[in-house]
Amino acid sequence: MIILIGTYKWVIRMSIRKKILAFSGIRSDYDLLSGVYKEINKDSAIDFRLVVSGAHLSPGYGYTLKYIEKDKLPILCKIESLLDSNSPLSRIKSAAILLQSCIHSVSEFAPDMIMFAGDREDAMVAALIGIYAKIPTVHFFGGDHTVDGNVDNPVRHAISKLSSLHFVIHDSHKERLKSLGEEDMRIHVVGNPALDRYKKIPYISKQNILQSFNKESWKDYVIVIHHPILGFEEKSGLYFEEILISLKKKKLNAFISYPNTDAGNKDTISVIQKYLKDESFYFFKNLDRSLFINLMRNALFMTGNSSAGIIESSIIPLAVLNVGERQKGRLASQNVIFVDQGIENISNGIEKVLSESFQAKLKNIKSIYGQGNSVGHIAYLLKNIDFTKFKYKTQDPLNGFLLSK
Numbered sequence: 001m002i003i004l005i006g007t008y009k010w011v012i013r014m015s016i017r018k019k020i021l022a023f024s025g026i027r028s029d030y031d032l033l034s035g036v037y038k039e040i041n042k043d044s045a046i047d048f049r050l051v052v053s054g055a056h057l058s059p060g061y062g063y064t065l066k067y068i069e070k071d072k073l074p075i076l077c078k079i080e081s082l083l084d085s086n087s088p089l090s091r092i093k094s095a096a097i098l099l100q101s102c103i104h105s106v107s108e109f110a111p112d113m114i115m116f117a118g119d120r121e122d123a124m125v126a127a128l129i130g131i132y133a134k135i136p137t138v139h140f141f142g143g144d145h146t147v148d149g150n151v152d153n154p155v156r157h158a159i160s161k162l163s164s165l166h167f168v169i170h171d172s173h174k175e176r177l178k179s180l181g182e183e184d185m186r187i188h189v190v191g192n193p194a195l196d197r198y199k200k201i202p203y204i205s206k207q208n209i210l211q212s213f214n215k216e217s218w219k220d221y222v223i224v225i226h227h228p229i230l231g232f233e234e235k236s237g238l239y240f241e242e243i244l245i246s247l248k249k250k251k252l253n254a255f256i257s258y259p260n261t262d263a264g265n266k267d268t269i270s271v272i273q274k275y276l277k278d279e280s281f282y283f284f285k286n287l288d289r290s291l292f293i294n295l296m297r298n299a300l301f302m303t304g305n306s307s308a309g310i311i312e313s314s315i316i317p318l319a320v321l322n323v324g325e326r327q328k329g330r331l332a333s334q335n336v337i338f339v340d341q342g343i344e345n346i347s348n349g350i351e352k353v354l355s356e357s358f359q360a361k362l363k364n365i366k367s368i369y370g371q372g373n374s375v376g377h378i379a380y381l382l383k384n385i386d387f388t389k390f391k392y393k394t395q396d397p398l399n400g401f402l403l404s405k
Helices: 027-041 065-070 089-109 121-133 152-162 171-179 193-200 206-212 233-249 265-275 289-297 307-311 343-354 356-362 375-384
Strands: 002-005 008-011 018-024 046-053 075-079 113-117 137-140 165-168 187-189 222-225 254-257 281-284 302-304 320-323 336-339
Touching (some): 027 375, 046 065, 046 089, 113 121, 121 137, 121 152, 171 187, 222 233, 233 265, 302 307, 302 343
Parallel strands (some): 113 137, 137 165, 222 254, 222 302
């Protein structure tokens, strides 16, 4: 840009900042990428914003917008999209609200790229906006797969097919995306960025952790994170209570998370209400990131069916007892044991993860999803990739396929 003032000619060099937009609808997906968000937000060459929606704005789920505000990340818009219902259809209705409510804000911001994680509805909305508005997109955690029959699988793969680029956490996930017809040049294996915080957050002793919860009388504890499974909504309360009964039988104390927003969570919450006054249990909706990581570092084991047990626990390493259909077939390190529902199955699993032989094996387990050094690499790629080259997807996975006569 050249400006002429009188007889003087001033040359002003104006750099164009790369605009990056991210979508987040729940604390779990925010924590996966929050390290990346904070890293790229520090870069003066990047104009970063967030579309915040869903459970983040719900007091019933801990109003987790406060953690985003604590991280001082710039928010493009806040969309109250969550229909707090026990019906599976509420998820797609919530997605429709988000799509209709945010599209003009996204258009006005005109990002150079949109990024999103996983398999929830906000990621699907972001991918749809990207492909229709011709905005390049980056999908994190694609290529993962379970055999539990949950809706997450087809939704995750559909999001991948809509996305321009893929940042995956394991080589096998790259190969799965290639089998879906995605080009090798579009896929980057970056590891799990959520693991970086396990390396950076200072250690807090078990004694201090227990004091912070007024549970000094506890010697040890377990962490329970159990979410409803679509298709088994009517049994969500029963399945959750089987875990609590098994822990009671073994006389184990536990820190227990409230469920996510999936259909069936009301039955789980009803069971929580039943046990709220039990001195051996402590129920929480959300915890400070540092507190939660140190809770994991000092736990006997984790149980339930959370993805944190599959893709994060091995960096500690922490023993994990995954219960039921959710997460079955997912690639996991040897610190994870899978058992079916049922009090006897869960009780036998508890005995196994607490056995001397299993605990001894933990010392040699390494994370298969990275070693806690992903954030810097991801930030470098986001800054330096020329996203204009990936605006369109022209490759057809059916090219060369001949219909038989």
